[in-house]
Amino acid sequence: MTAATPNLPSQYDPATAEAKWQQLWEANAVFKADPNNPGEPYCIVIPPPNVTGSLHMGHAFEHSLIDVLVRYHRMLGRNTLWLPGTDHASIAVSTILDKELKAQRKKRQDVGREAYLERAWEWKEESGGTIVGQLRRLGLSVDWSRERFTLDEGLSDAVLEAFIKLYDEKLIYRGKYLVNWCPATQSAVSDLEVENQEVNGHLWHFRYPLTDGSGFVEVATTRPETMLGDTAVAVNPNDDRYQSFVGKTLTLPLVGRQIPIIADEYVDSTFGTGCVKVTPAHDPNDFEMGKRHNLPFINIMNKDGSLNENAGVFQGQDRFVARKNVVAQLDAEGFLVKIEDYKHTVPYSDRGKVPVEPLLSTQWFVKIRPMADQTLAFLDQQQSPAFIPDRWTKVYRDWLVSLRDWCISRQLWWGHQIPAWYAVNETGGEIRDNTPFVVARNEAEAKEKAIAQFGADVQLVQDPDVLDTWFSSGLWPFSTLGWPEQTADLARYYPTTTLVTGFDIIFFWVARMTMMAGHFTGQMPFQTVYIHGLVRDENNKKMSKSSNNGIDPLLLINKYGTDALRYTLIREVAGAGQDIRLEYNRKTDESATVEASRNFTNKLWNASRFVLMNLGSGEWGVGSGENQLPSHNSLELADRWILSRFHQVTQQTRDAIDNFGLGEAAKGLYEFIWGDFCDWYIELVKPRLQGEAAESKQTVQQVLVFVLEGILKLLHPFTPHITEEIWHTLTQAGDDRYLALQPYPEKDSSLIDIELEQQFELLIGTIRTIRNLRAEAEIKPAVKVTAILQTESDREQQILTAGQAYIKELAKVETLTITTINDATQVDTDASQAIAGVVGTVQVVIPLAGVVDLEAQRTKIERDLKRIEAEVQALSGRLGNPGFVNKAPADVVEGARATLAEAEKQAEILRDRLGKL
Structure with missing residues (x-):
């Protein structure tokens, strides 16, 4: 940098600077990855937000964490790719479109599949980019040229390939099984999309009479309406109370159907009456008993949650209306024994927000056990992937052990349509449970397969259902890199390096990605899974839409700037996996914690202005690698101290980020920049900058430039915009050079002096103590005082003597006396006319006579x-x-x-x- 050193404006304008750098980074492809470039690969694929979504605090937190890692490793010289994209969100988009049609008094069937999907794509083009635009506001260093969408052509090809491979390997099958049915969305949902909620309900007790008239058995249930589909009552075979009943029949109340009493080990004889009603078509455990005992499966439920023709007089009633009416009828006919208050767990649809209904339905399933076992082998034999914090490893393993077959079909139209074609003319044009089908990549191939399989030119209809969104998301780490094609990106960046995600998605997404990746690529999709915590509100409650306590990150960005919000979210992390708390005033849209970070960025800005204004003329070579420090002999005490602190903090920051201690790294930088550099070093060297000693002044200037540029590099991954802005002004870099691409600072051990740092702690503590005593005594700032420092330690006396100029300058001391406590020549001070304090073993005394009116x-x-x-x-x-x-x-x-x-x-x-x- 030459004599014409420009200065920074008097105030930092985050809105202008952030918009400028976000545009320049993208326009100049600063973050575009090239698989042909050198460097060890570092790759993260973005956890794809729903295309229906808008930015929330969870996104801001998670993506800020990822951006710190990506920017840091890029500055380390690694070949870095952060790949962005969005998920097509089948249920969410369908809900939006169905609401629009409902307002027009229509259903999707009224407009037809083709027109419906045209609407869906129109909606996606008009509104689906909202979340992407908002993510750009966070200043993420992603490669936007590689942006993917789970319904784009390449990812759709990957989904098709994965389905056919799994089907050919007999790991995908179609069958009639009990599934979680969401009446609100009228679609099957997986076990992972079910949220168990504890509710205050009831336990109803009913009598079921023996057919021979010899008595009755008493059963209890939380879902009385399902008794209409009962096909047995079960008891434990070892329960002496009921051994004589096994084999007899009961007459089902209200229905009149005769059902058997069976014995099954599943029944807990200590719960309730020891008699359990068995409804195989509406309960998972009953389903298994029904298969074991060859019981009929009677479905009483329509897909909208109303009762069907098998419910008799209750046909057409909503399930909860029918519940009341069934209980009333049983009571009227003398079958109701009692009703107990009962707190129990009810499964709710995560999307539909209504209780799910176990429903017997023909669906498509993935046989999960072989894939889960292979993934467990990676975990147990190779410790892959590694979880941070490690406690989540057991949670992940336990989940893989307990997984059941995965229902992958959804009764929706927006999504990847299942590549199965049915020979409908064999079944009268209707797709039934036993309709023959073929699986193929397209209709032409399906036609060939059908002719070969059925021996005739048949009429084919594609399965109307789509695949579970998590099926395509499970392929995300490798499909986004080009799989199943062997692309340069796949060869260079796969497996990816790190996955950053919340603990609540380990089961939804992480396990599915590892199972899919292990099966299709023979490798785990990422080396490390960094599990972060939740963002909590000012009352320590989890932020959520349902709790109405979320905070719009854009409000805080508009008020305080992106860097301030990012830094707040990262700095508040106490440790890996820990929740963070964000103070917020909902009446004023103000946040004390974000304001503190904004003040920090302003502090850095003002310190940088001071440095620039005091550089004067000179050749500093900033940013070109030429900004070398002066010789060690010309460094004064404060210079050596700040350089030692800088290199200590450099290593501490690198160690913290390497070990995913991002909050720890942010706090350490805050303390160093605000405290050591701004509050102490700059204040200590002001007299030298304003003095006549040219060599001393030049030394200070060189040290200021060196440390400031180092600070900008250290801080850049956390607050990228303000650091880029200051760095460009400091270095006068052109459009071809960016701080984001500069090397991250490295520790110089030769400049670290632990003993000197400890000595400086005593000097700083002494200055601080004198300042505090002045404040307590209400001594005016302009008034200089006399100070006496007394210590029993010769070493402390030497330190204080070496730094006495700093003490006198920063504590406004005119006369400073440094003595040992037992020194007979020490100043005689009247204790009643002085104020005293202690720092370490040093006693600090300020005589007040003539200074204040005691x-x-x-x-x-x-x-x-x-x-x-x-x-x-x-x-x-x-x-x-x-x-x-x-x-x-x-x-x-x-x-x-x-x-x-x-x-x-x-x-x-x-x-x-x-x-x-």
């Missing part, structure tokens, strides 16, 4: 103390009154307690100051 100060403190003590007494009496505590609103009582605590603290401080006087 009597006036004592009188003022006594007056303030009397007032505060009166306030404490009044508040204590109020809070000691049960009438106030029990009757006043909770927030008023809590406010009074907080005010009392603050008043007591103020009184304690005043007493301490009075004692020192």
Whole structure:
């Protein structure tokens, strides 16, 4: 950098700077990956947000974490690819379109599949890019040229290939099984899309009479309406109470159907009456008993949650309306024994937000056990992938062990249509459970297969269902890189390096990706899975739409800037996997924690302005690798200290990021930049910058430039926009050079001096103590004081003597005396006319005679103390009154307690100051 060093504007404008750099990074393909470039690959594929979504705090948190990792490894010189994309979100898009049709008094069947899908793609083009535009506001260093969508041509080809391979290997099959049915979306949902909620319900007890009239058995249920589909009652074969009943029949109330009493080990004889009603078509456990005992499977439910013709007089009633009516009818006919309050778990559809209904349905399934076992082998034999924190490894393993076959068909139209064609003319034009079918890549191939298989030219109809969205998402780490084609990207960047995701998606997504990847590529799709926590609100509650306590990140970005929000979210992470808490005032859209980060960026901006304004003329070679430090002999005490601290922090930051301690790294940088560099080093060297000693001034300038540029590099992954802005001004770099592509700082061990840093802690502590004593004594800033430093340690005396110029300058000391406590020549100071403090083993004494009016100060403190003590007494009496505590609103009582605590603290401080006087 030459003499014409431009300065920064007086104030930092995040909106302007962030928009500028986001546009320049993308326009100049700064983050475009090239598989032919050198460097060890580092690849992350973005966890694809739903195309229907908008940016929420969870996205902001997760993507900020990822961007720190990606920018850091790029600056380390790795061949870095962060690949973006979105998920087609079958259920969410279908819900939007179906609502639009409902407003027109139509259903999807009324417009037809082709027109419906045209609407879906139109919606995607018009509104589906919202989330992508919002992600750009976060300044993510992704390669937008590689953006993918789970319904794009390449990913659709990958889905087709995966389905056919699994089908040919007999790992995909079609069968009639009990599935989780969502009446709201009228589609099957997987076990992973079911959220168990604890509810306050009831347990109904009914009598089922023996057909021979010799008595009855009593059963209990939480779903009375399902009794209409009962085909047996089961007891434990070892239950002496019912051994004589096994083999007899009961007459099912309201229905009149005779059903057997069976014996099955599944029944818990200690629960309820020990008799269990068996409804094979509407309960997973009953389904298994039904298969074991060859029971009829009677479905009483329509797909919209109403009862069908098998429900008799209750046909057409909604399931919850039918529940009340069935109970009323059983009561009227004398079969109801009692109703108990009962807290139990009810499975809800994650998308439909209604209780799911176990429903007997013909669906497509993946045989999961072979794939899960292969994935377990990777985990147990190769410890792949590695989970951070490690405690999630057991959760992941346990999940793989317990997985059941995966229902992959969804009764929707938006998505990947199942590549199966049915010979409908064999079944009268209707797709039935036993309709013959072929699986093929397209209709022409299906036609060839059908002719070969059925021996005639048959009429074919493609299966109307689509695949579960998680099927395509399970292929994401390798399909986005070109699989099944052997592309350069796949060869270079797969397996990917790290997956960053929340713990709540281990089962939805992580396990499916590892199973699919293990099967199709023979490798785990990522080396490491970094599990982050949740974003919690000011009351420590999880942010969610259902709780209505979410915060729109764009509100905070518009108010404080992207960098401030990113830095807040990262800095608040206490450790890997830990939740973070975000303070927020919903009335004013203000956040104290984000404001603190904005203040930090302003502090950096102002410090950078100071450095630039004090460089003057000179050849600094900033950013070109030529900004070398002066010789060690020309470095003064403060210079050597800040350089030691810089290289210590450099290594600490690298170690923290390497071990996924991103919050720890952010905190360390905050303390170093704000404290060591801005508050101490810059203040310590101001006299040298303003002095006449040219060599000393030039040394300071070189050190300032070196450390400032290093700070910008260290901080860049966390706050990319402001650091890029300052760096370009500092270096006068052209459009072909970016801070984002500069090498990350490395530690220079030769410049680290631990002993010097410890010595400086004593100097800083001494300065801080003198400043605090001045404040307590209310000494005006312009007034210089006399200070006496007393210590028993010769070493401490040497340190204080070496740094006395710094103490005098920063603590406004005119006369400084440094002595040992037992030195007979020490200054004789009247203790009643001085104020004292201690730092380490050093006693700091400031004589006050002639500096402040001690009597006036004592009188003022006594007056303030009397007032505060009166306030404490009044508040204590109020809070000691049960009438106030029990009757006043909770927030008023809590406010009074907080005010009392603050008043007591103020009184304690005043007493301490009075004692020192």
